[in-house]
Amino acid sequence: MMRKLQFLLFVFLLCGLGSSLAQERLINKGNEKYEEYSFSPAIDIYKKIIDKGYVSAEILKKLGNSYYYNADYKDAAETYRRLVTDYASDASPEDCFKYAQTLKSLGDYEGSNLVMAKFVELTSNDVRAQSYKNERDYLKEIKENSGRYDIKSFEYNSPYSDFAPSYYKEGLIFSSDRDTGNFARYRHTWNAKDFLDLYKVNSDSTSINEVIKIGENVNTRLHESTSVTTKDGQTLYFTRNNFIDGDYIKDEKGIIRLKIFRAQMVDGVWSEIEELPFNNNAYSVAHPSLSPDEKTLYFASDMPGTLGESDLFMVTINDDGTFGTPQNLGPNINTEARETFPFMTNEEILYFSSDGHPGLGGLDVFATKTKRQDFTGKVLNVGEPVNGKNDDFTFIFKEEDKTGYFASDREGGLGADDIYGFVEKEPLVFDCIQKVTGTVRDKISNEVLVGATVKVIDENNNEIMTTITDSDGNYSLQLDCNKGNFVRALMDGYIPFEEYIGESDGKPKIIDFYLERDTITAGFGDDLAKLLQLSTIYFDFDKYNIRKDSEIEIEKVIAAMEKYPSLKLKVNSHTDSRGPAAYNLWLSQKRAESTINYMISKGIASNRLESEGYGETKLINECADGVKCSSEKHDLNRRSEFIILE
Template identity: 75%
Template sequence: MKHKVKFLIITLIAFCGIAIGQERLIQKGNEKFESYSFSPAIDIYKKVLEKGYVSADLLQKLGNSYYYNADYKEAAGIYKQLVSDYTSDVTAEDYFKYAQALKSIGEYDTSKSIMNKFIEETKKDGRASAFTEDRDFMSEIEENSGRYTLGSFEYNSPYSEFAPSFFREGLIFSSDRDTGNFARYRHTWNAKDFLDLYEVNADSSSIENVKKLGENVNTRYHESTSVVTKDGKTMYFTRNNSEKRKTVKDNKGIVRLKILRAQMNEEGIWGEIEELPFNSDSYSVANPALSPDEKTLFFASDMPGTLGASDLFMVSINQDGTFGTPVNLGSNINTEARETFPFVTSEEILYFSSDGHPGLGGLDVFATKILRQDFSGKVLNVGDPVNGQSDDFTFIFNEELRTGYFASNREEGLGYDDIYSFTETKPLTFDCLQKVTGTVRDKISNEVLVGATVKVIDENNVELLSAITDSDGNYNLELDCNKGNFVRALMEGYVPFEEYIGVSDGKPKIIDFYLERDRITAGFGDDLAKLLQLSTIYFDFDKYNIRKDSEVEIEKVIAAMEKYPSLKLKVNAHTDSRGTEEYNLWLSQKRAESTVNYMIGKGISSSRLVSEGFGETKLLNECEDGVKCSAAQHDRNRRSEFIILE
């Protein structure tokens, strides 16, 4: 009995020792995981699994470690075990990463099924909303594919090369080639140490032309993702948070990233390096990019206010070199996942990498058109062959040459990350249709012009489209708000008029045209009333004072005489046949004189006006005395004329 008790105690002690050993091992793995050291975390978690210990938390952390280390095949296997064995412990984020991992290894149908589970778990998540919209994302990606022809980059090594940026006639890029240290954590905020920045003339094929930037830029720690101003004198780049040759950790033991600014001195050496004021020891700021006018800096960060693991931000660069307040680019760009590695082209197209927007797997490259610092435009996946099942990132593009570079960790590469060159054969199109509506009118009479033509003409004077005004003088057009256009109104007998609409945010615009008469179409003897499309000038029965409604019509004639100072008119008044001839002649003369006196009272010189009454002597129809006519037929004869004398 004593021997059995002794054996039981020894067994319990051994078991407890094993359990304590496993707990310590798991604790060590968790420490590595929390500090984003995923490769060591993977090694530790695998040892624990090999010893037979498994839990939902362990599988979640191991799956995430593989996921963030871009080993999507292993990640998918671990997530599958998690979902199968610990269904009640699976979070929405687990489903999302599992779906992304499956997509990255080409299992699209299963990925879609798992994504539906993610949507069921959290419909408020922006990523869920994106996938539940009535859009066929795979068809859209396929439509955008085939726009690029890939080429090689002569300076790739068996190690990592990524983050190309334009510099002079060549490039600056990041690599760990001098240390042989694989930089597998560069997509997280604790990018591995010993990445350095290198310069190369892209037109040369000799590896000897690859030169490491000076020691002011490169340190014993991590430097990557740079952008240089057009004059080649200022560079923004990413570096580990460090001070006095030692890394600085936050309260979680994480070495964060910061953006620094370097100035090139007269000797051509990078110096005068300074931190940007919005850097922090408690969050990361990385991956700088500049706007075309170099007045705005774009970057990635997980600072407070970030929607996901990392978001894209922008900050204004003041004329004196100081900075404004960083602004998040918003939920149309940023998701609850990772948005990073921004680049802005000369035509203000923002390219970036994300694993939150619908893609082909891992990090994909996306593009959106910036409209006056508005980021609400459609986000497009640039498609294959730039994007694939692996991580694709650090995309840069020269729109003038239609060439560029990006990095990827696809299997056929020479190293862990490789840089690829590309040529764009078909530009991306960003639908931005702006509705332009309005009315075309006579400038003087304010009457609508029916049948006027309104054209859209581009900046190269090429007519793009046109519309004809309807019975109310209205037109309706849709034009491309990504480009500047002229909107031109034309009508026979009128001087054409146009208005320029520059690149805009696409909001509807109303343009009303008021066309001026071409003075050549009006000459001696013409009736200005017809030219101005005046309504009948009415007088009360048996009266000759000007009525209020008639004042409006006469004011149009006055406006014409003010515009054309040499214009002289004869005001003719006519009546219908009702009443005696003598009375109608007298009444028409009084009405003509009353009209002239009204115009003189409004400032028109009497030397420019003549009046005459014709009574019923010049009827326009057969409605003479004794002929039965309708009121409308009689009305046709009751008219005023403004005959041009000069």
């Protein structure tokens, strides 16, 4: 009996060992397919493993990614949910980000925000986390950009995958797997779909209202996809698998990478096909687009220096057809996720697709203004109906007639991916314009400064614009509120003054400048009141105390004396001829004394001040005793002077 039990136990152990080995072989096979980017068979294998009751964080992660990269967001979301719920300690920030993206693609924005909050907790310097924190109300911004396009289905779509439209002569070139001509002998293991070829429609007399392949020299038994042609139609840049001289080349992981090739039109045939020199067998280079002057090529790649899964780059095309060194477009454009499918318009607006910038789900189309290859401007989501819950990509646009095309795998299409045409009804607003107005004045006299210069200086000390104050001392500026600037006021004889304006919400702003004189160009005996253009200092009838309205003018004199410590003044006070002369003399002296006493009370040293009353002895017009004058003329004689002594 004991031997029988031992034998049965040995058999059970053998069976368990055999089952374990089989399971391990299956996992290894699934991982091998995953590492080869053969996601379709990897999904089948991982599902079998899970159905047999074996689940781990690694398997869920790879299964979720396989669904994600095939745009199966429903199954991806369920798989990521199990990962972050049942294996929370093993879930990475990237797993949380992809989970949030899948939830958005399913329309669960509230759930997506909760997962994104977890993503932000797990990471610190991630561009996507910063963007999320800075744009928590991103759905409101997307809604504001929405409704700008009327879209319709492309009449040449098929039940297969059609995408990557590009302008070619009067028609289009696009990519499709509608007819590989090989009865699916070569099927791509990423998504179990046929390989893609390039087609053209309405580009010449042979393709009017008919979709035809563009030429056997370009199309191979592997992928050809995104393309762009020069305006003269003589040069074609296109994406192809790493396929040279009839054979494909794999990297060390067994992956066939993407490369950009260039072809020339010779006697009506695309020929002289060459791969670009910055291609590499170790990484992908894809999705070409040309600048308006055709001197710069934009593309997507995961080459060294990439910030995320794929970034956008640019490279100079030299006059002799050679190329410069590729440059990353930087962290304002690129994130740790996918940026791909660039397109540059004639007005230098860069459109691209991304799942790293805040969007509606999957890949969304974004746009940014890039004058003079400046990629620091605001990146805008173009909104619905171009963007939706699914992948939206390969956006192209002509500003001349406001028409364009893009592709999407949205519901309701004819095939897996479909091309859509659109008309732009209202352009995107890229520039956040802030109106800044104000007045430039003399700090002491408060008089407006006509013809003062007001300059705008950026944070790199470059002069952006300049204007001159008008006859009322006013100026007006239109600033980019997405950038910080210095507004500087200058005037001959005055010390320049500036104020910094940071990024803002675009609300109008008023900045008044009060400039100080660099020197007082006056000498002994000059009246400082005239130099400062002071208003008349009034006293109440038959009184000599300082009135409130006169305090304002005297404060300007005090400011000048504080500014110039060596300045000494004599306050002369005058009356008109009305009243007895002796009384007027006394009253004017009391008013002069009252003025300097006020100044002393404000901190001016008494040894810097003198006073004298002249009564009606120094009239400045004909209004003497016995002369009939208007009240206005008499007022001219009732004055105070601040005579410079030193």
